[in-house]
Amino acid sequence: MAEARVTIDVGNDGVAVITISNPSVNALAVPRLKEKFGEALRRNDVRAIVLTGDSGKFSGGFDINVFQKIHETGDLSLMPDVSVDLVVNTIEDGKKPIVAAVQGLALGGGLELTMGCHARIAAPKTQLGLPELTLGVIPGFGGTQRLPRLVGLSKALEMMLLSKSIMSEEGKKLGLIDAIVPPEELLKVSRQWALEIVERRKPWMRSLHRTDKIGSLSEAREIIKQARKQAKQTARNMPQHQACLDVIEEGIVHGGYNGVLKEAKVFKELVLTETAKGLVHVFFAQRLTSKVPNVTDVGLKPRPIKKVAVIGGGLMGSGIATALILSNTYVVLKEINEEYLQKGIKMIEANIRGLVAKGKLTQQKAGTALSFLKGVLDYSEFKDVDMVIEAVIENISLKQKIFSDIEKACPPHCILATNTSTIDLNVIGEKTRSQDRIIGAHFFSPAHVMPLLEIVRSEKTSAQVILDLMTVGKAIKKVPVVVGNCIGFAVNRTFFPYSQSAHLLVNLGIDLYRVDRVITNFGLPIGPFQLQDLAGYGVAVAVGPIYDKAFGNRVYHSPLLQLIMKNGRNGKSNGKGYYIYEKGSKPKPDPSLLPIIEESRRLTNIMPGGKPVSLTDEEILGMVLFPVVNEACRVIDEGVVIRAADLDIASVLGMSFPSYRGGIVFWADMVGPKRIYESLKEWSGLYGKFYEPSRFLEERALKGIPLSAPPSVSSSSRARL
Numbered sequence: 001m002a003e004a005r006v007t008i009d010v011g012n013d014g015v016a017v018i019t020i021s022n023p024s025v026n027a028l029a030v031p032r033l034k035e036k037f038g039e040a041l042r043r044n045d046v047r048a049i050v051l052t053g054d055s056g057k058f059s060g061g062f063d064i065n066v067f068q069k070i071h072e073t074g075d076l077s078l079m080p081d082v083s084v085d086l087v088v089n090t091i092e093d094g095k096k097p098i099v100a101a102v103q104g105l106a107l108g109g110g111l112e113l114t115m116g117c118h119a120r121i122a123a124p125k126t127q128l129g130l131p132e133l134t135l136g137v138i139p140g141f142g143g144t145q146r147l148p149r150l151v152g153l154s155k156a157l158e159m160m161l162l163s164k165s166i167m168s169e170e171g172k173k174l175g176l177i178d179a180i181v182p183p184e185e186l187l188k189v190s191r192q193w194a195l196e197i198v199e200r201r202k203p204w205m206r207s208l209h210r211t212d213k214i215g216s217l218s219e220a221r222e223i224i225k226q227a228r229k230q231a232k233q234t235a236r237n238m239p240q241h242q243a244c245l246d247v248i249e250e251g252i253v254h255g256g257y258n259g260v261l262k263e264a265k266v267f268k269e270l271v272l273t274e275t276a277k278g279l280v281h282v283f284f285a286q287r288l289t290s291k292v293p294n295v296t297d298v299g300l301k302p303r304p305i306k307k308v309a310v311i312g313g314g315l316m317g318s319g320i321a322t323a324l325i326l327s328n329t330y331v332v333l334k335e336i337n338e339e340y341l342q343k344g345i346k347m348i349e350a351n352i353r354g355l356v357a358k359g360k361l362t363q364q365k366a367g368t369a370l371s372f373l374k375g376v377l378d379y380s381e382f383k384d385v386d387m388v389i390e391a392v393i394e395n396i397s398l399k400q401k402i403f404s405d406i407e408k409a410c411p412p413h414c415i416l417a418t419n420t421s422t423i424d425l426n427v428i429g430e431k432t433r434s435q436d437r438i439i440g441a442h443f444f445s446p447a448h449v450m451p452l453l454e455i456v457r458s459e460k461t462s463a464q465v466i467l468d469l470m471t472v473g474k475a476i477k478k479v480p481v482v483v484g485n486c487i488g489f490a491v492n493r494t495f496f497p498y499s500q501s502a503h504l505l506v507n508l509g510i511d512l513y514r515v516d517r518v519i520t521n522f523g524l525p526i527g528p529f530q531l532q533d534l535a536g537y538g539v540a541v542a543v544g545p546i547y548d549k550a551f552g553n554r555v556y557h558s559p560l561l562q563l564i565m566k567n568g569r570n571g572k573s574n575g576k577g578y579y580i581y582e583k584g585s586k587p588k589p590d591p592s593l594l595p596i597i598e599e600s601r602r603l604t605n606i607m608p609g610g611k612p613v614s615l616t617d618e619e620i621l622g623m624v625l626f627p628v629v630n631e632a633c634r635v636i637d638e639g640v641v642i643r644a645a646d647l648d649i650a651s652v653l654g655m656s657f658p659s660y661r662g663g664i665v666f667w668a669d670m671v672g673p674k675r676i677y678e679s680l681k682e683w684s685g686l687y688g689k690f691y692e693p694s695r696f697l698e699e700r701a702l703k704g705i706p707l708s709a710p711p712s713v714s715s716s717s718r719a720r721l
């Protein structure tokens with residue numbers, strides 16, 4: 001981030017324009033703001049003040065880097081007193097009118113500063129929001145008090161608890177914005193407005209003193225009560241939602257100023273929580289994924305990708321095609337016969353209809369998206385495509401044949417991507433001479449919904465091709481994470497022990513549904529057994545031998561899956577798996593599964609003394625997740641990911657690992673490598689090689705080094721990236 005500046009410019013009209021200038025989002029530089037406001041309030045030639053931001057943006061809020069410094073040092077004094085000293089005393093209660101001239105975005109502390117001002121003038125389509133809860137804190141510059149007073153309690157709760165921003169047009173209707181003017185008139189109108197306040201021709205409004213939008217105390221309490229109930233369900237394990245409601249309630253009951261004081265106190269408590277640490281880590285880690293050494297830092301420019309061919313109209317292919325057409329990219333969907341092609345097109349139409357039904361897409365945009373789709377049965381349309389994404393079944397010879405066909409059918413610049421989740425890219429491209437443009441584009445199902453795009457490169461994939469796919473990924477609203485070429489790549493490789501540990505626990509006598517419950521209580525949306533039901537068993541069966549070959553004796557074999565398949569269960573697809581699935585109701589545990597589980601326990605015979613083991617929920621959690629951490633260590637050690645933080649993002653976006661725990665490696669460092677190592681060592685003694693700690697974990701645990709610390713040069717084989 002470039003150096004933060006705040007400038008002051010006093011015009012002949014007696015208006016001082018204070019401008020925040022801190023590329024790229026004008027994060028707030030508090031000491032300089034205080035200094036410039038002090039100057040403007042002191043100077044006799046200044047009658048009124050306009051506060052604005054440079055380069056078409058007001059401000060993205062308080063500098064989040066400061067939170068990270070607080071997390072590293074524990075030093076709360078790094079957090080300046082803005083709320084009372086600057087926003088209440090200097091701005092809101094200052095002796096000169098202050099108008100905020102807002103455009104682009106005003107988020108978090110940025111919006112809070114504007115709410116302390118006496119009026120807000122905005123350019124069209126300015127984004128306004130208080131997203132602090134996504135960082136594990138609450139608005140800390142008075143936002144919890146002023147937003148309800150400006151837009152009403154219900155709307156303010158929606159904006160804060162769901163971190164939902166609004167546009168200035170809606171802000172105008174709600175009363176948050178006083179006028180909307182074209183960007184070129186923003187400063188002129190704001191200056192005039194400020195002078196009119198001086199001349200008492202416009203009201204001198206202090207938001208914190210208002211009560212007209214709050215409603216009666218009993219109404220407000222009822223709204224807060226409902227919000228508490230909802231937050232209990234939707235924001236489990238996180239303290240900031242209930243804390244935000246406490247602070248709002250304080251202000252409603254005891255007045256805005258008391259609310260501001262409580263807000264500042266609670267903010268300081270929250271900023272030190274593990275939740276804030278995890279979420280702030282995820283914020284920066286996600287942005288770091290777009291920095292790929294030797295790809296994004298060597299002056300390359302992304303090439304335009306206008307037309308993409310998707311081969312295979314199954315679940316994955318149709319999801320990928322959906323994601324592409326939603327971003328107005330021309331897609332040619334290829335299938336082997338008319339029947340399959342129509343099936344694929346119908347799936348894409350259903351995906352689009354689903355988004356319309358959920359209110360995520362207008363009917364008009366749905367029609368536009370579908371106009372970008374064309375179904376084909378041969379390669380004639382491939383002559384001018386910029387990229388092909390192959391999404392057929394995991395069959396090596398089929399993929400090899402397709403790649404040698406598309407090498408001939410496509411222009412020489414065309415990117416040749418595969419959506420394989422397991423097969424080595426070098427094997428797929430073996431029959432071509434185009435290894436430099438072969439790349440993995442690993443989407444997660446459903447591809448038009450899940451945000452992660454794992455971009456897999458081989459040693460031969462060119463930097464230009466990686467950059468192009470990263471750009472396409474961002475254009476279709478995915479978060480691309482570049483990883484190396486290995487079995488399962490980063491996500492499936494790291495999580496391969498996840499369901500195996502769950503099976504092992506069941507064979508040790510632990511209740512299957514309890515395992516799922518422990519995992520959902522931890523924060524994943526569903527447990528490993530429900531996940532298997534949802535994904536279908538075909539994937540597990542197909543990848544089993546591949547994992548066996550690659551990972552040898554650290555694979556745990558359980559007969560349970562085969563047994564339940566023999567029993568006619570296919571998971572959610574036929575309504576019967578580990579759970580019973582009935583339309584309109586939640587998945588139900590199935591008591592008739594017990595004899596099958598018992599058969600699996602009999603066959604594996606691993607219960608000590610033939611008796612079920614007794615474990616605490618914490619032990620169950622560790623026995624499921626520590627083997628995942630162990631594999632994550634190997635993934636880091638082998639250089640499959642550029643940095644540990646990439647695996648955090650991949651786990652959050654690909655496996656729905658709770659973001660407030662910071663991702664798998666961040667969480668492991670919070671738990672402590674030593675504890676994880678010692679537990680795994682103990683379990684490997686009791687239950688075998690599946691739990692044996694990796695060399696990397698052992699080294700880090702014994703030397704007291706966090707798993708996320710950059711690997712040492714002497715580390716084993718960092719050859720993949």
Ligand SMILES: C[C@H](O)CC(=O)SCCNC(=O)CCNC(=O)[C@H](O)C(C)(C)COP(=O)(O)OP(=O)(O)OC[C@H]1O[C@@H](n2cnc3c(N)ncnc32)[C@H](O)[C@@H]1OP(=O)(O)O
Pocket residue numbers: 001024025027060061062063064065105107108109110112131132135138139140141143284287288
């Ligand atoms: C006390 C107060 O209540 C507390 C607060 O104000 S906390 C801050 C509240 N504000 C937020 O949560 C907004 C966070 N930022 C965002 O959501 C998005 O960055 C944005 C919508 C502003 C812009 O998005 P986009 O254009 O996609 O750019 P994005 O890549 O995210 O950010 C650009 C750069 O600005 C940085 N940045 C964005 N907001 C920042 C902030 N508030 N502080 C510090 N850096 C910030 C990003 O880290 C990134 O840096 P990089 O280029 O070195 O990677």
